[in-house]
Amino acid sequence: MTASAPRKKLIEVSIPLEAINAASAREKSIRHGHPSTLHLWWARRPLAACRAVLFSQLVDDPSSWPDRFPTEEAQDIERRRLHRVIERMVPWEASNDEEILNDARWEIARSVAWGLGEEPPAKGDGKAILAYLQAKAPPVYDPFSGGGSIPLEAQRLGLRSYGSDLNPVAVLIGKALIEIPPMFAEMPPINPAAQAELRHGRWNGKGAEGLADDVRFYGKWMRDEAEKRIGKLYPKARLPDDTEATVIAWLWARTVRSPDPAAKGAKVPLVSSFLVSAKAGSLAYASVVPDADAFDGWRFEITRTKTLPAAEIVRLQEGSVGRKGAICALTGSPITLAYIRSEGRAGRLGSRLMAVVADSPSGRFYLTPTEEHENAANVETPTIPLELEQELAHNPRDIKAPTYGMMQWRDLFSTRQMVALLTFCDILVDLRRQIVGDVASSDVEQRAMQGQPTPLSYADAVSLYLAFAIDKSANYWSSLCGWHTGLSKLISTFGRQAIPMVWDFAEANPFSSSSGNFLSGVGSCGSSLESAPAKGFGTVQQIDAQKPYPVGGVVVSTDPPYFDNIEYSELSDFFYAWLRLNTKSTWPEMFRRLSTPKDEELVAAPYRQGGKEAAEQQFLSGMTSALKRMYEAAAADNPLAIFYAFKQSLNTDEGVTSSGWSTFLQGVVNAGFLIDGTWPVRTESTGNLKVKMNVLASSIVLVCRKRASDAGVITRADFIRALKRELPSAIDDIRKAGVGPVDMQQSVIGPGMGVFSRHAKVLEDDDSAMPVKTALSLINRVWEEIDQELDAAFDSETQVALAWFATFGFDSRASGELITLANAKNVGTNSLFESGVFRDLKGKTALTPRDKLPKDWSPAKDRTLTIWECVQHTARVLNAEDGGAEAAGRLVAQMGPAGDQARKLAYRLFEIATQKGWSQEALVYNELAQEWPHLEDAGTRVAPSTTKPAQAAFDL
Numbered sequence: 001m002t003a004s005a006p007r008k009k010l011i012e013v014s015i016p017l018e019a020i021n022a023a024s025a026r027e028k029s030i031r032h033g034h035p036s037t038l039h040l041w042w043a044r045r046p047l048a049a050c051r052a053v054l055f056s057q058l059v060d061d062p063s064s065w066p067d068r069f070p071t072e073e074a075q076d077i078e079r080r081r082l083h084r085v086i087e088r089m090v091p092w093e094a095s096n097d098e099e100i101l102n103d104a105r106w107e108i109a110r111s112v113a114w115g116l117g118e119e120p121p122a123k124g125d126g127k128a129i130l131a132y133l134q135a136k137a138p139p140v141y142d143p144f145s146g147g148g149s150i151p152l153e154a155q156r157l158g159l160r161s162y163g164s165d166l167n168p169v170a171v172l173i174g175k176a177l178i179e180i181p182p183m184f185a186e187m188p189p190i191n192p193a194a195q196a197e198l199r200h201g202r203w204n205g206k207g208a209e210g211l212a213d214d215v216r217f218y219g220k221w222m223r224d225e226a227e228k229r230i231g232k233l234y235p236k237a238r239l240p241d242d243t244e245a246t247v248i249a250w251l252w253a254r255t256v257r258s259p260d261p262a263a264k265g266a267k268v269p270l271v272s273s274f275l276v277s278a279k280a281g282s283l284a285y286a287s288v289v290p291d292a293d294a295f296d297g298w299r300f301e302i303t304r305t306k307t308l309p310a311a312e313i314v315r316l317q318e319g320s321v322g323r324k325g326a327i328c329a330l331t332g333s334p335i336t337l338a339y340i341r342s343e344g345r346a347g348r349l350g351s352r353l354m355a356v357v358a359d360s361p362s363g364r365f366y367l368t369p370t371e372e373h374e375n376a377a378n379v380e381t382p383t384i385p386l387e388l389e390q391e392l393a394h395n396p397r398d399i400k401a402p403t404y405g406m407m408q409w410r411d412l413f414s415t416r417q418m419v420a421l422l423t424f425c426d427i428l429v430d431l432r433r434q435i436v437g438d439v440a441s442s443d444v445e446q447r448a449m450q451g452q453p454t455p456l457s458y459a460d461a462v463s464l465y466l467a468f469a470i471d472k473s474a475n476y477w478s479s480l481c482g483w484h485t486g487l488s489k490l491i492s493t494f495g496r497q498a499i500p501m502v503w504d505f506a507e508a509n510p511f512s513s514s515s516g517n518f519l520s521g522v523g524s525c526g527s528s529l530e531s532a533p534a535k536g537f538g539t540v541q542q543i544d545a546q547k548p549y550p551v552g553g554v555v556v557s558t559d560p561p562y563f564d565n566i567e568y569s570e571l572s573d574f575f576y577a578w579l580r581l582n583t584k585s586t587w588p589e590m591f592r593r594l595s596t597p598k599d600e601e602l603v604a605a606p607y608r609q610g611g612k613e614a615a616e617q618q619f620l621s622g623m624t625s626a627l628k629r630m631y632e633a634a635a636a637d638n639p640l641a642i643f644y645a646f647k648q649s650l651n652t653d654e655g656v657t658s659s660g661w662s663t664f665l666q667g668v669v670n671a672g673f674l675i676d677g678t679w680p681v682r683t684e685s686t687g688n689l690k691v692k693m694n695v696l697a698s699s700i701v702l703v704c705r706k707r708a709s710d711a712g713v714i715t716r717a718d719f720i721r722a723l724k725r726e727l728p729s730a731i732d733d734i735r736k737a738g739v740g741p742v743d744m745q746q747s748v749i750g751p752g753m754g755v756f757s758r759h760a761k762v763l764e765d766d767d768s769a770m771p772v773k774t775a776l777s778l779i780n781r782v783w784e785e786i787d788q789e790l791d792a793a794f795d796s797e798t799q800v801a802l803a804w805f806a807t808f809g810f811d812s813r814a815s816g817e818l819i820t821l822a823n824a825k826n827v828g829t830n831s832l833f834e835s836g837v838f839r840d841l842k843g844k845t846a847l848t849p850r851d852k853l854p855k856d857w858s859p860a861k862d863r864t865l866t867i868w869e870c871v872q873h874t875a876r877v878l879n880a881e882d883g884g885a886e887a888a889g890r891l892v893a894q895m896g897p898a899g900d901q902a903r904k905l906a907y908r909l910f911e912i913a914t915q916k917g918w919s920q921e922a923l924v925y926n927e928l929a930q931e932w933p934h935l936e937d938a939g940t941r942v943a944p945s946t947t948k949p950a951q952a953a954f955d956l
Helices: 017-027 047-058 072-089 098-115 126-136 149-156 168-183 192-198 209-233 310-318 337-345 371-376 415-440 443-448 455-476 518-531 568-583 612-633 648-657 659-670 689-693 716-736 741-757 772-793 796-808 815-824 829-834 867-878 885-895 898-916 919-940
Strands: 140-142 161-165 247-257 267-270 275-279 282-290 298-305 325-327 350-360 363-367 482-484 489-491 504-508 538-542 555-558 640-645 673-681 699-706 713-715 761-763 838-840 844-847
Touching (some): 017 047, 017 072, 047 555, 047 699, 098 126, 140 149, 149 161, 149 538, 161 168, 168 455, 168 538, 168 568, 192 209, 209 455, 267 350, 275 350, 282 363, 298 363, 325 337, 612 659, 640 659, 659 673, 659 699, 659 741, 716 741, 716 761, 716 772, 716 898, 741 898, 772 796, 796 829, 796 844, 815 844, 867 885, 885 898
Parallel strands (some): 161 538, 713 761
Antiparallel strands (some): 247 267, 247 504, 282 298, 350 363
């Protein structure tokens, strides 16, 4: 290896994609302690994927060290070992397993050390490994750090971690995860209760557990203090047995004055569904009951029942308002949405209490609203801070509330909700002073005298986490929260990435123990803190990604904005208003504005950028500028990793050539990068393969290097020839890594774009520069041709079986059909029957189904071995009750060279099954291909006497 040639990293050759995807999908269900529960941020990348990508960016591929791994076999063995390190590292349970993490850190340290001509620290010496990485490993930088997943995982792996973001909300989340916990690591809690206990023993906590304990203590104090001040606004409910119960939620319906003269000016309810509980055996629904003594001549009444006719449930779920308009509940006359919007903008929409949900000993209890509960919400409007008088953005796609008159942030909250939130904000101001006093009287004050953080900085830290708890409460205490009738719980304001209109909304009780209560937000903040690494160097700053970085020579790993998917700034203003109110004295530089920065935000927003074309051009220009900053700061020895998320609505029509995808890739190429890897990362667990095959990965990780300054120019014909020359071996490497057939299309883009982007230009026949979109189409076409050429490499029997399968599947047909195919491949039908590939059905024939294959088959003993048999028997054994991975691994071990061909055939069969729409059959081959590397590993653990390679009757 020459000194000028950078060492290839593992991510450029092979990663255990299926294990990463499985851990990423599972992580979506993790709540307790997960960083995502600290504070809402949109489109976070899974920690599993971030951790694996960072590791693979920094660890050398074995091919980089031919003196240590001289043969291809030795390199494959070492790759599989590194894959196992990743497989152990990516599950959520490994996040704070120091033994597993130290093994991963040592692998990174080893690559760094070898590159410097040194030897790494001893493998078991965790402190020495961390010290070495902090001193010698390149720092990691994420210029679009968002929710902080990438900097957090860099810190967890022992690396110096830098993050930045334009959005102040994202920056504070990053600081709370990465920057603040190490400042107070190993520090005991300072709250009076903990200090009293510490006088009788020593502190045995670790990491940020002391800080987390204080967040919980002072959060509980805030809750209790708030209940003293405003608890009377949240009365208990009286159950039919005359006992009292805590209210979980009040369900409200918006009202509009009926335009029908027959309604006599009454305001009528706008209800999306009258069914308030859809739980089997415990149904409840609201009815509008005419009542001359009630306000506006009607009232709500709740009916509880065990069962209802299906048709009646459907009728109730239709409610009185939908996308096409509403129905007057008193007269049955139609009400247009245009009219409702007009009334909303005039400030004439109202609300009526529809139901009271109480927490009874037997479960949720739905009650007819009473005058007491309706009046309890009629409180005096408090003084509204300037932050909450800012207007919502004009985003017609994602922010619907202004259409109905909710123009300012204050309008998203009922008066009682506003009183509650502002009360907690006032208490937080008082609490901050109390924390300073408690620090001063604790052991932490003495630490401060020794250069440790000051009492004021500790109070600021605790206050930030409690400000996050208020943010989380705002998410559950707005009039845009829905009610989940099946689970009987609140749906937060941001149930999806938008600010929609909600007709019947749920108001949480801050002092209950159910969804939306204040302590729930406090608890999740504390749990997230306990799971934070709280060690090593980490910092997050507010920097525009198009500006120079504060540090150079970095490993760039980032998750940038995705074309037009999410307008982060407009959505995050919801939280910015409350954070500015609560933390602007601590972080004045981040809260100079009354809303988050928008002009510099990299997102294609046609409604604010002069139309679709102008928005696309602005995104491309801005992203290219940001990518050039990455180019300037990136270390020469490490590849960059860039996550790109697909907008799923574009996938089925345009696939990998969708406009956002090709526009983004064009920006990467224009910035001077060559792309030599694309790994599809899935964060959704999809059991239905028919669905899975039609949906691209949640995101693709682009692996990039700096393009050579003297890169040449080639023609379209040269490009196609290079693709045909280089893609076969690259595809083989991807398959060896266990990338399933369903992900191959996206994975093959990497080496294909590597050919395209390593040249300064690819010229079309008219000498114009080929755009990325055209290159993507050519890559797909050449890949298909290569796969089809594989057919000719299989033995004749397998070729016949493949042709039959592509036409008839496992169906039987007249024997003449087989004779025609066999003659074309110059093979006799007798050999097809003798091999067991086909069955002779006396005048008809068919491929032998897997359940009819002999159970005692062995490739080592089969004198007429075919690749078809290798695949079908392995698939049979893998899924058999008396088989499994170990038994299938024994078969693979006995195949010898035929095993590589069998793996390729599995991919080919998947493609055919997919094209035919045979979902279950495709699932079989997808699983087999993904498991193949593990089967090879399992085969190596089998006793040598049982793994004698097959002597195939054909030339491999």
